[in-house]
Amino acid sequence: MKDGTQDIAKDGTQHVATDGTPLLDVRELQVELVTEHGIVRAVDGIDFTVGRGETVTLIGESGCGKSTTAMALLRLLPDGLAVVSGSARIAGRDTVADLAAARAVRGRTVSLIPQDPMTALSPVHTVGRQLGDAIRLRHPALGRAEARARGIELMRQVHIAEPERRWKAYPHEFSGGMLQRVLIAIALAAEPELLVADEPTSALDATVQAGVLDLLMELQERTGVAILMITHDLGVARIVSDRIHVMKDGRFVESGSAPEIVDAPAEPYTRDLLASVPALGPWDEDKQPGPDSAASTPKVIPHG
Amino acid sequence: MPTYLLRRLGQSVLTVFLTLTAVFLLVRLAPGDPAAAYAAPTASAEELVRIRGQFGLDRPLLVQYGIYLRDLVSGDLGTSYSFHSPAFDVVMDRLPYTITLAVSAIAVTVLVAVPLGVWMARRADTRRELGANILTITGQSMPDFWTGVMLLTGFAVVIPVLPASGFTSWGGLVLPTITVAILQFALVSRLVRREMTTALAAPYTTVARSRGVAERALVWRYALGNSAVPLVTAVGTRFAALLNGVVVVEVVFAWPGVGSLVVRALETRDYPLIQATVLITASLAILVQLLVDLLYPLLDPRVRLGKAA
Amino acid sequence: MAEPTDAPLLAVEDLVVEFPTAKGPHRAVDQVSFTVPHGGSLAVVGESGSGKSTIARALVRLLTPAAGRILLDGTDITRLPERRLRPLRRRVQMVFQDPYGSLDPHLTAGEIVGEPLRVAGTRDRRERERRAAELLDRVGLPASAAARRPPEFSGGQRQRIGIARALASRPDLLVCDEATSALDVSVQAKVLELLRELQAETGVAFLVIAHNLGVVRDLSTDLLVLRDGRVVETGRTGDVLASPAEPYTRALRRAAIDPHAVRGIKPRAMLTAATAALSAPTPS
Amino acid sequence: AGPTGLPGPGTLTLGLTRSLVSLDNKLNQFDAAVTVQRAVRQALTTLGPGLKPRLVLADRFEMTEPTAWTVRLRKGVRYADGSPVTVEDVDTALRMYGKVNGSFLLGLFPELPEVEKTADARTFRLRTERPVPILDRLMANIHITPADANKPEELQSGLGSGPYRVARANSGAGEYTLARNPRYWGPKPPLETVRVRYVPEESSRVVALRSGELDVVDTLSPDAAEQLTGLPGVSLERGDGVRVCQLFYNFRKPKNHPLSDPRVRQALAYAIDGEALLRDVLADSASPLRGVVPTNLDGAVETGSFTHDPARARALLRRHGADNLRLTFMWESGEFAGDASVMEAVADMLGDVGVRVTLKQFQPGGDILKWRQGRGGDWDVIGNGFPSPTGLALTCLQGMYAGTAEKERTREAFMGYVFPKIADGIEEASVEVDDAERQRKLAAVQKAIWDTWPALWGFVPKTLLARRGRVRDVGLLPTNSYDLTAVHLEG
Amino acid sequence: MTTAGIPTARTGGRPSAVTARDLARATATRRRSANRVKLWAGSVCTALVVLPILLAQLLPLPDANDQELGARRLPPLTEGHLFGTDQLGRDLLSRVLHGGQVSLTVGVLAVVVSGLIGIAAGAAAGYFGGWMDAVVSRVLEAQLALPLLMMLLLVVALFGSSVTVITAVIAVAQWPEVARLTRSLVLVEREKPYVAAARVLGLRGLTILARHVVPNVVRPVSLVVLLLLAQAVLLESALSYLGAGPERPFATWGRIISDGQDYLTTSWWLITLPGLVIALLVVGVNLLGDALRDGGGRTSRTKAAKADGGTA
Numbered sequence A: 001m002k003d004g005t006q007d008i009a010k011d012g013t014q015h016v017a018t019d020g021t022p023l024l025d026v027r028e029l030q031v032e033l034v035t036e037h038g039i040v041r042a043v044d045g046i047d048f049t050v051g052r053g054e055t056v057t058l059i060g061e062s063g064c065g066k067s068t069t070a071m072a073l074l075r076l077l078p079d080g081l082a083v084v085s086g087s088a089r090i091a092g093r094d095t096v097a098d099l100a101a102a103r104a105v106r107g108r109t110v111s112l113i114p115q116d117p118m119t120a121l122s123p124v125h126t127v128g129r130q131l132g133d134a135i136r137l138r139h140p141a142l143g144r145a146e147a148r149a150r151g152i153e154l155m156r157q158v159h160i161a162e163p164e165r166r167w168k169a170y171p172h173e174f175s176g177g178m179l180q181r182v183l184i185a186i187a188l189a190a191e192p193e194l195l196v197a198d199e200p201t202s203a204l205d206a207t208v209q210a211g212v213l214d215l216l217m218e219l220q221e222r223t224g225v226a227i228l229m230i231t232h233d234l235g236v237a238r239i240v241s242d243r244i245h246v247m248k249d250g251r252f253v254e255s256g257s258a259p260e261i262v263d264a265p266a267e268p269y270t271r272d273l274l275a276s277v278p279a280l281g282p283w284d285e286d287k288q289p290g291p292d293s294a295a296s297t298p299k300v301i302p303h304g
Numbered sequence B: 001m002p003t004y005l006l007r008r009l010g011q012s013v014l015t016v017f018l019t020l021t022a023v024f025l026l027v028r029l030a031p032g033d034p035a036a037a038y039a040a041p042t043a044s045a046e047e048l049v050r051i052r053g054q055f056g057l058d059r060p061l062l063v064q065y066g067i068y069l070r071d072l073v074s075g076d077l078g079t080s081y082s083f084h085s086p087a088f089d090v091v092m093d094r095l096p097y098t099i100t101l102a103v104s105a106i107a108v109t110v111l112v113a114v115p116l117g118v119w120m121a122r123r124a125d126t127r128r129e130l131g132a133n134i135l136t137i138t139g140q141s142m143p144d145f146w147t148g149v150m151l152l153t154g155f156a157v158v159i160p161v162l163p164a165s166g167f168t169s170w171g172g173l174v175l176p177t178i179t180v181a182i183l184q185f186a187l188v189s190r191l192v193r194r195e196m197t198t199a200l201a202a203p204y205t206t207v208a209r210s211r212g213v214a215e216r217a218l219v220w221r222y223a224l225g226n227s228a229v230p231l232v233t234a235v236g237t238r239f240a241a242l243l244n245g246v247v248v249v250e251v252v253f254a255w256p257g258v259g260s261l262v263v264r265a266l267e268t269r270d271y272p273l274i275q276a277t278v279l280i281t282a283s284l285a286i287l288v289q290l291l292v293d294l295l296y297p298l299l300d301p302r303v304r305l306g307k308a309a
Numbered sequence C: 001m002a003e004p005t006d007a008p009l010l011a012v013e014d015l016v017v018e019f020p021t022a023k024g025p026h027r028a029v030d031q032v033s034f035t036v037p038h039g040g041s042l043a044v045v046g047e048s049g050s051g052k053s054t055i056a057r058a059l060v061r062l063l064t065p066a067a068g069r070i071l072l073d074g075t076d077i078t079r080l081p082e083r084r085l086r087p088l089r090r091r092v093q094m095v096f097q098d099p100y101g102s103l104d105p106h107l108t109a110g111e112i113v114g115e116p117l118r119v120a121g122t123r124d125r126r127e128r129e130r131r132a133a134e135l136l137d138r139v140g141l142p143a144s145a146a147a148r149r150p151p152e153f154s155g156g157q158r159q160r161i162g163i164a165r166a167l168a169s170r171p172d173l174l175v176c177d178e179a180t181s182a183l184d185v186s187v188q189a190k191v192l193e194l195l196r197e198l199q200a201e202t203g204v205a206f207l208v209i210a211h212n213l214g215v216v217r218d219l220s221t222d223l224l225v226l227r228d229g230r231v232v233e234t235g236r237t238g239d240v241l242a243s244p245a246e247p248y249t250r251a252l253r254r255a256a257i258d259p260h261a262v263r264g265i266k267p268r269a270m271l272t273a274a275t276a277a278l279s280a281p282t283p284s
Numbered sequence D: 001a002g003p004t005g006l007p008g009p010g011t012l013t014l015g016l017t018r019s020l021v022s023l024d025n026k027l028n029q030f031d032a033a034v035t036v037q038r039a040v041r042q043a044l045t046t047l048g049p050g051l052k053p054r055l056v057l058a059d060r061f062e063m064t065e066p067t068a069w070t071v072r073l074r075k076g077v078r079y080a081d082g083s084p085v086t087v088e089d090v091d092t093a094l095r096m097y098g099k100v101n102g103s104f105l106l107g108l109f110p111e112l113p114e115v116e117k118t119a120d121a122r123t124f125r126l127r128t129e130r131p132v133p134i135l136d137r138l139m140a141n142i143h144i145t146p147a148d149a150n151k152p153e154e155l156q157s158g159l160g161s162g163p164y165r166v167a168r169a170n171s172g173a174g175e176y177t178l179a180r181n182p183r184y185w186g187p188k189p190p191l192e193t194v195r196v197r198y199v200p201e202e203s204s205r206v207v208a209l210r211s212g213e214l215d216v217v218d219t220l221s222p223d224a225a226e227q228l229t230g231l232p233g234v235s236l237e238r239g240d241g242v243r244v245c246q247l248f249y250n251f252r253k254p255k256n257h258p259l260s261d262p263r264v265r266q267a268l269a270y271a272i273d274g275e276a277l278l279r280d281v282l283a284d285s286a287s288p289l290r291g292v293v294p295t296n297l298d299g300a301v302e303t304g305s306f307t308h309d310p311a312r313a314r315a316l317l318r319r320h321g322a323d324n325l326r327l328t329f330m331w332e333s334g335e336f337a338g339d340a341s342v343m344e345a346v347a348d349m350l351g352d353v354g355v356r357v358t359l360k361q362f363q364p365g366g367d368i369l370k371w372r373q374g375r376g377g378d379w380d381v382i383g384n385g386f387p388s389p390t391g392l393a394l395t396c397l398q399g400m401y402a403g404t405a406e407k408e409r410t411r412e413a414f415m416g417y418v419f420p421k422i423a424d425g426i427e428e429a430s431v432e433v434d435d436a437e438r439q440r441k442l443a444a445v446q447k448a449i450w451d452t453w454p455a456l457w458g459f460v461p462k463t464l465l466a467r468r469g470r471v472r473d474v475g476l477l478p479t480n481s482y483d484l485t486a487v488h489l490e491g
Numbered sequence E: 001m002t003t004a005g006i007p008t009a010r011t012g013g014r015p016s017a018v019t020a021r022d023l024a025r026a027t028a029t030r031r032r033s034a035n036r037v038k039l040w041a042g043s044v045c046t047a048l049v050v051l052p053i054l055l056a057q058l059l060p061l062p063d064a065n066d067q068e069l070g071a072r073r074l075p076p077l078t079e080g081h082l083f084g085t086d087q088l089g090r091d092l093l094s095r096v097l098h099g100g101q102v103s104l105t106v107g108v109l110a111v112v113v114s115g116l117i118g119i120a121a122g123a124a125a126g127y128f129g130g131w132m133d134a135v136v137s138r139v140l141e142a143q144l145a146l147p148l149l150m151m152l153l154l155v156v157a158l159f160g161s162s163v164t165v166i167t168a169v170i171a172v173a174q175w176p177e178v179a180r181l182t183r184s185l186v187l188v189e190r191e192k193p194y195v196a197a198a199r200v201l202g203l204r205g206l207t208i209l210a211r212h213v214v215p216n217v218v219r220p221v222s223l224v225v226l227l228l229l230a231q232a233v234l235l236e237s238a239l240s241y242l243g244a245g246p247e248r249p250f251a252t253w254g255r256i257i258s259d260g261q262d263y264l265t266t267s268w269w270l271i272t273l274p275g276l277v278i279a280l281l282v283v284g285v286n287l288l289g290d291a292l293r294d295g296g297g298r299t300s301r302t303k304a305a306k307a308d309g310g311t312a
């Protein structure tokens, strides 16, 4: 789809696409939640941008406001709960100020990959139906059969084996990893320019996590989609991001390129976070020249 | 699945059988004498004895029960004392009315209470929702007799647009239907509200919204689809209960349903008629519940038959 | 308390657990054998669905195995009826994965921790309260915690209550079924620290279940790798992690992303390798 | 029927209070049903205005001997299917009625007559063992049906010789549609169709009448009558009925019980404010009882009346050592209109003279018969209604006061009322062939009964019927029925 | 959760963008105020009915059974009769209040009994499953399949219509509602890890049920039980209507209503006013129940809802 974005520099500092405006431009975003126990400021004035083809990660411990940020961008926080101020321009339209803009970008310019794949799909509708809905929203002219063909193609793209059979399956018949892939397929159905991935792997076990992340990166390579990644796992952040913003209590405490943040954290909070990751210690493959051998193994293998 | 069905059917048949046995015993243990209810108050003791003999009530209880079962197996539900015709026929004369009223009342309930519940879920905690809530509760808590007669007076006398009683035309169905439905509105709309509130707050709704699904589809497809099981359970239970008839409403609207029939049969101690009515309506009600059970897997693919959720 | 004999604290022999499904019985645990010595610690790792929790549940007899034996200090508890099992239950305790669901929300922390004491026959309420306070203190909760109820605690704190409850029975073996996987990294680190201290102090044996290799590293001396209900590899934890012998174990090891080990910008190859190895067909 | 269920111009719609199970009367004791039953099935005679017998299928019905009546069938009478009404049919009908167990009608007959054929095919004699001077009235209750279709049970088929035939019937629901019988032997009835509906709830019947959906509703309660009075388009008909409602004493009390003393029974009666009950509780829908049976019955006489004098009641009770009485009153729901209110009001009145009353209400189908017979439990006063569908004082007296020691052995004497002299008196009157003599004997025995103070209080409910204005000539009889062939519709 | 509940007055000093209007429209505010309204309205409605009933003897009212045939069926607000008089000239308000004592007693007792039976049967069925569940479920099914009123009439016919029997009969009519709900809640509850934890500790089944499971379901169940109170009163009126009410001249609400039915079109107050009193009580109790439920325990409610569907 977006060919022009393929030329993104691998240099993490460059975050502006060739046309000069970032895809996502967040300024002074502040989210206040009106709860029963008073007003909670979940996001406290953050600024960041995501350029085309870039991966930007928000990292921080549970409850620091990562998901709230993502939801606020898409105006998905219930009106009765959140008061959002500041601005968030997606492809030039401010979704904070303009509900219509938010509606227009949802499912078209931006897609969300939700935090918990197990609860993100309606349990009483088939996967095919939910994927088909997403496709037909993007391409209203498509008939049922065409949408199905396209959906099956998408499922194949996210490495779901036997997509024809699975089209009629219900979410509970899938494993967590597969569901996450379905959700990615649904997100891709929108042919988005920006993917908001809210902890796409924390509900999954480590082995499945690798597959999902791999898939996301593969997609980015192929389509040049920009990704706003949200995670509390430094390992994940390190491996997929161009830039990382470390979040604490609704504010950024540290921002920088992925290697900077992980290899040389400046803030004690970041260092704490890093220290909490249980060390695995060295192993025999560390001594080897690198994972080149692994990279040569066939990439597309049915998983799940 | 077939084994499950067979087992459920077997259990249901057993339930009907035990139910019937209980009724058989209870009506005979309760004070009152079918012969006395049948005969004129001036009837002589001798005559009463003859009548009891004619009804077969002079035999030991166990023998009566045996005969009853034997006849039952051969499809004979006995002859009604007061109608002097096969009890089965008497019930069948009335059953269509009961089913008509039950179906239409449930249909109206669903058509009104579901949208109302959805509306309440979306307007949760507003003053208007509170108003609707109070209104439905009040409707439910006024005696049904009162509701019926008020509707009658309103729509058959003050603004005479509907017939007052009986089922002489389809218009005659309107008022009894509304009266029965009013009793269910509060319950069903509150259930829908509760379910919809949960479903609308569920992650899959938010996620669906995030991919641009229209609000209307969110509500009617996603949220309602996920509320189907409890809704169908509640509606199915109500429907099953309505198949026993709604005595007061039947009386008020001169609706010849089985509810007033069974009460009348009790007043005349018409044992065969009581037993036939119970057998037929209980079988129907149990069948409805079985169907509802069988429906679950279609409404929610996670439910597997024979497994408690 | 049974005195150490030559027999291990726990011996599992050819354990088989099956679940009935629509398509016939599903064998979730298949011929698994292992032992845990007194004061020892064994970790069971494997990907999701490999049968780890099933083993744990069989050990505490929340499930009855289809075949095989579970010997606790030489006593076969595999098929003991609940009545005979009850006196032995206190010796094997469990810390559950879900810190939110595993505590009865309507009891106070003090009552929860005191419950095993009641089971053990401590009739005196004051005595129970005193012991509960001790235990809560031991797991690092303030004295005021005893009167509060679970919903008022954070996940990490709740997991501590769960640990205190398990300890109250003075168990010989503590089964930790993913006791920290619901917690975020910083909290997880603290709970792991607590478990380590407890073992050092009380000498309780551990059976640690995890899918995160990092978690087991400090907590166990021995490691057992499970795949599709079968044991793939066993050995000393350090050895297995440092040089896994089996391809599957290698793949697991590779899938664990260690931020310290990542080099370069977006090294996708690291992920690809892990994915590929794990998806290889199961030897069956 | 239109959308609002309004009947068409040629259709009369009746709303009955009770479900009509069949159009036969072998067991049915429900008076208003007679209207419909007789439109389909006819008897030899019927009771006309003034409760006088009138000829129907017979054109001659005469007592030719003390124990035999000569009857001749009207020429050309036939059933709806065209077949003629024969003597054989009458004979079979009598035998079939005789075989019914527990029939109320049978109880009215001292004995069933035998049919004795004569040379003339249309003429026969009804012969009895002992004189039955009222046979012409009694025979009004025997419906004649083709012999081979007759059975000793209520007939479900609707074949009869009446002006109407059954076009549609749902006996389970109590709904019938009657159409004109094209072969009717008599003059063509004015109504095209008669629809019979079962509307059990009074408020609904009233609403349906007001909305024009029902044309006639019978057996109204006082309150409903009050409501309908003065409404445009609705007219009320009322008249004295043939039913007597009494608060009857229990005559099975031990000798030393205060209620065994007629003076105590009389004293209690002074406590009852009958006027207030009639005016306020029964809303003028009943007349005071001035005898031991309704005084409009043939042969009934006024024997006295109930007076209200609480002070006297109190004094008398004290004098006869019956102060601080505790009485149990029982009745069956629906025994008479306003039953519960009457009983509650009476209890209150007795309370005012120091008598404490416990009320015991029975449900239909319940055990009241057992209690009445003294097998259920102890009671003192029963609220009871007793009808006289023959319009004769005699049958009423026989039913209530003719208890004998022999009958009482099986507890069949009415409330244990056994006074041999009275029973003999009634018996004598019943076989008295001479009219004047019979009336004299009846009067004497009624006086004697009154002096035993059998009831605490009594009244005669009026027959009450409401009709739409377009319905004309509903000649409501004291028996609470009317002749459908006389009714016609206007406009 | 470490930062849960960041207070408004957090340091950093960025101005809050929450306007008064936002605050007023916020779900939390609305829920709180709706709850307050429900609590108030509920208490007022309930008190309006319950207090006068409790104080009936102390209020300056004519005796409930004092007849005055001359002053029958007076409309409300005449001759010092606030609610008017009934068909025998008795003061309707006094009858409603005194009758309320019996009706409320019957209602409360019936509801307590049905609650106890329902919770015990439902909990046992849900927790132990197997034949216990089969039996309870079939009984529930059977009771739904039987004509309720006929069965009640039969039982009353069998045992007489004393207040005790009426109470028992209503309890029997109502326990299925409680049992069904309890069962479905327990089915969810017993799968929760804390139940497994209790088993691992060595508690016996009954202890777990009584100490852990039942206390956790009793709250949502008790709310339903609360709502049944109103139904019990109406059921008593249905029984009275069919003539199986408590013995006369006891003035229960059911009796008043059923006696008033004959006069509905001429003397509307005889049945409308007692009906409204019942409605007021029902609305009050419902609102109170809503307010109490919304005050907490929301999670158990949503889960219960799901379980309800899957199993009932």
Ligand SMILES: Nc1ncnc2c1ncn2[C@@H]1O[C@H](COP(=O)(O)OP(=O)(O)OP(=O)(O)O)[C@@H](O)[C@H]1O
Residues within 6 Å of the ligand: A033, A035, A040, A042, A060, A061, A062, A063, A064, A065, A066, A067, A068, A069, A081, A115, A232, E001, E003, E004, E005, E006
């Ligand atoms: N519906 C809500 N009501 C009240 N507070 C909320 C609500 N949703 C979020 N919060 C609060 O907002 C803050 C940020 O929550 P958020 O979900 O964005 O955290 P997060 O960083 O995504 O955490 P996690 O890693 O657990 O997903 C938290 O303090 C949380 O308690």
Ligand SMILES: Nc1ncnc2c1ncn2[C@@H]1O[C@H](COP(=O)(O)OP(=O)(O)OP(=O)(O)O)[C@@H](O)[C@H]1O
Residues within 6 Å of the ligand: A205, C019, C020, C021, C026, C027, C028, C046, C047, C048, C049, C050, C051, C052, C053, C054, C055, C211
């Ligand atoms: N109650 C059950 N009924 C049927 N199958 C079950 C049941 N519980 C577990 N299984 C199956 O048994 C296998 C092992 O499950 P188990 O929960 O032990 O895995 P696990 O290793 O603990 O996974 P996780 O890391 O996800 O907790 C899985 O395939 C699972 O689907």
Ligand SMILES: [Mg+2]
Residues within 6 Å of the ligand: A066, A067, A068, A115, A198, A199
């Ligand atoms: Mg989050």
Ligand SMILES: [Mg+2]
Residues within 6 Å of the ligand: C052, C053, C054, C178
């Ligand atoms: Mg597990």
